[in-house]
Amino acid sequence: MQTSTRDRIVIAAARLLQRQGYVGTGIKQIAQEAQATLGSVYHFFPGGKEAVAVAAIKYSTEEFATLLREALDSDDDPAGAVSACARQLAEELRESGWTDGCPVTAAALETLGTESEIQQACADALRGWEQLVRDKLLRCGFPAQSARELASTVISALEGAEVTAQVNRSEEPLQVAGRQLARLIRSYDEYEAYAPVLPPM
Amino acid sequence: MQTSTRDRIVIAAARLLQRQGYVGTGIKQIAQEAQATLGSVYHFFPGGKEAVAVAAIKYSTEEFATLLREALDSDDDPAGAVSACARQLAEELRESGWTDGCPVTAAALETLGTESEIQQACADALRGWEQLVRDKLLRCGFPAQSARELASTVISALEGAEVTAQVNRSEEPLQVAGRQLARLIRSYDEYEAYAPVLPPM
DNA sequence: CCCTCACTAAAACGAGCGCTCTATTTAGAG
DNA sequence: CTCTAAATAGAGCGCTCGTTTTAGTGAGGG
Numbered sequence: 001m002q003t004s005t006r007d008r009i010v011i012a013a014a015r016l017l018q019r020q021g022y023v024g025t026g027i028k029q030i031a032q033e034a035q036a037t038l039g040s041v042y043h044f045f046p047g048g049k050e051a052v053a054v055a056a057i058k059y060s061t062e063e064f065a066t067l068l069r070e071a072l073d074s075d076d077d078p079a080g081a082v083s084a085c086a087r088q089l090a091e092e093l094r095e096s097g098w099t100d101g102c103p104v105t106a107a108a109l110e111t112l113g114t115e116s117e118i119q120q121a122c123a124d125a126l127r128g129w130e131q132l133v134r135d136k137l138l139r140c141g142f143p144a145q146s147a148r149e150l151a152s153t154v155i156s157a158l159e160g161a162e163v164t165a166q167v168n169r170s171e172e173p174l175q176v177a178g179r180q181l182a183r184l185i186r187s188y189d190e191y192e193a194y195a196p197v198l199p200p201m
Numbered sequence: 202m203q204t205s206t207r208d209r210i211v212i213a214a215a216r217l218l219q220r221q222g223y224v225g226t227g228i229k230q231i232a233q234e235a236q237a238t239l240g241s242v243y244h245f246f247p248g249g250k251e252a253v254a255v256a257a258i259k260y261s262t263e264e265f266a267t268l269l270r271e272a273l274d275s276d277d278d279p280a281g282a283v284s285a286c287a288r289q290l291a292e293e294l295r296e297s298g299w300t301d302g303c304p305v306t307a308a309a310l311e312t313l314g315t316e317s318e319i320q321q322a323c324a325d326a327l328r329g330w331e332q333l334v335r336d337k338l339l340r341c342g343f344p345a346q347s348a349r350e351l352a353s354t355v356i357s358a359l360e361g362a363e364v365t366a367q368v369n370r371s372e373e374p375l376q377v378a379g380r381q382l383a384r385l386i387r388s389y390d391e392y393e394a395y396a397p398v399l400p401p402m
Numbered sequence: 403c404c405c406t407c408a409c410t411a412a413a414a415c416g417a418g419c420g421c422t423c424t425a426t427t428t429a430g431a432g
Numbered sequence: 433c434t435c436t437a438a439a440t441a442g443a444g445c446g447c448t449c450g451t452t453t454t455a456g457t458g459a460g461g462g
Contacts, residue, residue, distance in 0.1 A: 005409080021311050023225040027450060037411050042451075044409095049450065099313055108368050109307040110222050112300055123368045152365070152374055153381040157354065160361025164353070167309050167324045173353055180354040184381060187388045206439080228420060238441050243421075245439090250420065 006044045008034040013056035014063075019099045021106035022053055022118065053107065054117045060103030061125035067092075068132050078140045079182035082133070082154055086178025089162055090171040098169045101162050130155045137185075146188055154181055207245045209235040214257035215264075220300045222307035223254055223319065254308065255318045261304030262326035268293075269333050279341045280383035283334070283355055287379025290363055291372040299370045302363050331356045338386075347389055355382055 003011075012034035016025040027049050031041050045051040071085040093101060108122035134151035142150070161177035204212075213235035217226040228250050232242045246252040272289045276282040294302060309323035335352035343351070362378035 019314060021222065021224065021307075023222065024311055026448080028448085037409095038451090039410055039412075101310070101313075105364060106222075106307070106310040109302070109310070109364065110225055112302075112367055113220060119368065126365055126368060149377045149381060152377045153358065153362075156361035156365050156374055156378050157358040158361065159364060160357035160359065161354075163306060163310065163360060164327055164357050166313055167320070167327060173357055176350045176353045177357050180350060180385060183388060184385045187384060227418080229418085238439095239421085240441055241439065 005034070005036050005040050009036055009041055009044060009052065010055050010059050013052050014060045014103060015100075017053060017056050017107050018060060018101065018103040022110045027052070050116055050118065054121050057104055057107060057118065057121040057125065061121070061128060064103055064125070065128060065132060068129055072132060072136045076140075078137055078142070079185040081136060082185060083178040083182045085154075086158060086161070086174045086181070089158060090165065090174040090178075093162065093165055093174070094171055098166050101166045102159055105159060105163065126155060126159075142188065150185060150188075153184070157181055206235070206237050206241050210237055210242055210245060210253065211256050211260050214253050215261045215304060216301075218254060218257050218308050219261065219302065219304040223311045228253070251317055251319065255322050258305055258308060258319065258322040258326065262322070262329060265304055265326070266329060266333060269330055273333060273337045277341075279338055279343070280386040282337060283386060284379040284383045286355075287359060287362070287375045287382070290359060291366065291375040291379075294363065294366055294375070295372055299367050302367045303360055306360065306364065327356060327360075343389065351386060351389075354385070358382055 009030060013025070013030045016030055016033060027041060028038060030052060031038050034041075041052065042048070045055065047054075067088060068085060071088045072081045074084050075081040104122040104125045107118055111118045111122075130151045133154050134147045137147035137150055138144070157177050158174070158181075161173045164173035165171060210231060214226070214231045217231055217234060228242060229239060231253060232239050235242075242253065243249070246256065248255075268289060269286060272286040273282045275285045305323040305326045308319055312319045312323075331352045334355050335348045338348035338351055339345070358378050359375070359382075362374045365374035366372060
């Protein structure tokens with residue numbers, strides 16, 4: 001067997017959660033998609049549906065972080081790097097037929113009222129991604145406070161733009177957000193010290 | 202009776218959809234919350250759950266538009282107006298115990314794969330809100346292209362920041378987004394023509 | 403050889419889902 | 433007062449949900 005049954009369950013659950021949310025995804029559907037039986041699911045995850053979801057979200061979180069890291073590293077210029085993130089997200093979104101958006105948003109919104117571990121996992125995910133952007137900005141010489149605020153805004157805007165892009169079935173919201181976020185980053189004086197020559201708008 | 206049964210159903214459905222999403226909200230729960238019986242719900246909405254949801258989303262859309270309009274009108278300065286939007290959203294979010302976020306995001310994400318009317322209603326909502334921001338910017342003298350891109354970015358960023366705020370149970374993401382969006386708007390030359398004196402950062 | 407134990411398999415349970423159906427009540431027109 | 437249509441009321445349908453239970457499989461160590 002190439003991938004273990006447990007891994008197949010986690011991966012299948014991750015995809016389904018991303019597309020249908022927590023409530024909309026059934027345990028039996030996960031088992032079927034993972035080519036596993038219900039017994040196997042409960043064997044590996046005695047905690048039931050919630051335990052599967054938490055594992056899946058953590059997996060998706062790391063997967064998304066890798067994508068973000070690569071996009072951020074693809075350009076020394078922080079403004080260009082953020083644009084690259086938006087471009088990458090737009091591309092994957094289009095290729096998936098507008099279904100594979102942010103892997104935690106849907107699950108997070110559905111479990112807001114509850115105190116489940118899912119909430120915590122989603123909060124950790126957002127914090128982790130924000131940290132990636134912040135580190136990039138810090139490495140580029142931005143002061144701590146500016147880097148923190150910019151990183152938070154970048155993640156929020158990308159998150160929102162992805163939802164908008166999905167609903168409208170168009171890459172434009174993400175492309176526009178990437179362009180405007182780049183402009184926002186360039187508006188900081190610290191940026192000039194890093195890359196004196198402003199790229200053409 | 203003060204409000205009609207039909208209205209009570211729509212309002213109750215709107216609140217529940219906002220907090221639990223489409224799949225997570227049951228018809229019986231809507232009826233109970235609205236102090237109506239199941240028979241009444243199907244009497245007024247022969248289309249079933251989806252018809253109730255569409256009506257509820259349209260109601261929420263207008264409600265949210267009113268909030269947005271008031272916040273935008275509260276300040277002649279477009280940057281300040283956008284900040285006011287973020288502040289208003291943060292306040293309502295905190296007061297609701299972080300449950301009453303964007304009224305369409307959850308429902309939109311859950312029904313992405315489908316071709317239901319819910320999708321269309323959510324897309325219309327986002328487009329309408331964006332239009333409000335765009336009109337504000339146009340009134341302030343921004344050129345069409347800039348106004349369009351900025352409005353899209355503002356809505357996306359507020360959307361994403363609201364989700365982040367809900368997950369983290371903190372107003373900060375919204376406040377930061379408001380501040381950075383204001384800075385972005387001020388970075389446009391056209392802004393200077395409108396309000397020559399830049400407010401302190 | 404057998405025993406163990408991780409793993410697979412499937413049947414079944416109670417609960418709740420969206421929805422249909424049949425009554426019954428209410429309200430206004432003639 | 434009568435007739436009618438709108439509105440309310442709730443039992444019950446078929447189905448799926450998450451979970452539990454029980455049985456069966458196969459590989460590795462004594």
